[in-house]
Amino acid sequence: MATPTKEKIADSAGLSPHHGERDRASAIREAMRPAFLVYVLLSLLAISFVPKLVPSEPSASDSYLFGYNNRAGIILLLLLVAVGVIWTRGLRCLR
Numbered sequence: 001m002a003t004p005t006k007e008k009i010a011d012s013a014g015l016s017p018h019h020g021e022r023d024r025a026s027a028i029r030e031a032m033r034p035a036f037l038v039y040v041l042l043s044l045l046a047i048s049f050v051p052k053l054v055p056s057e058p059s060a061s062d063s064y065l066f067g068y069n070n071r072a073g074i075i076l077l078l079l080l081v082a083v084g085v086i087w088t089r090g091l092r093c094l095r
Contacts, residue, residue: 036088043080050076 051073056064063070 036084039084039087043084046080047073047077 051069052067054069054072056067056069056071058064
């Protein structure tokens with residue numbers, strides 16, 4: 001009868017050499033989740049209010065009447081989405 005090796009015992013127990021790395025990565029993802037939610041909320045506020053600070057050309061549109069610059073809003077939206085994608089690429093916090 002063959003003697004089981006340490007690797008086989010670890011595999012049967014559900015442990016692997018990378019088990020600690022997965023736990024650490026999971027802990028980092030869980031710690032970053034509230035920060036990401038704050039980022040999302042601040043981004044929504046920024047998209048709502050920052051374009052009102054950018055002057056726009058006169059036109060016959062509702063956004064001009066309310067003082068909202070659509071071009072600045074779209075640029076800000078694309079920028080914030082790109083930052084969010086880069087930030088969460090390794091986090092997988094939305095799973």
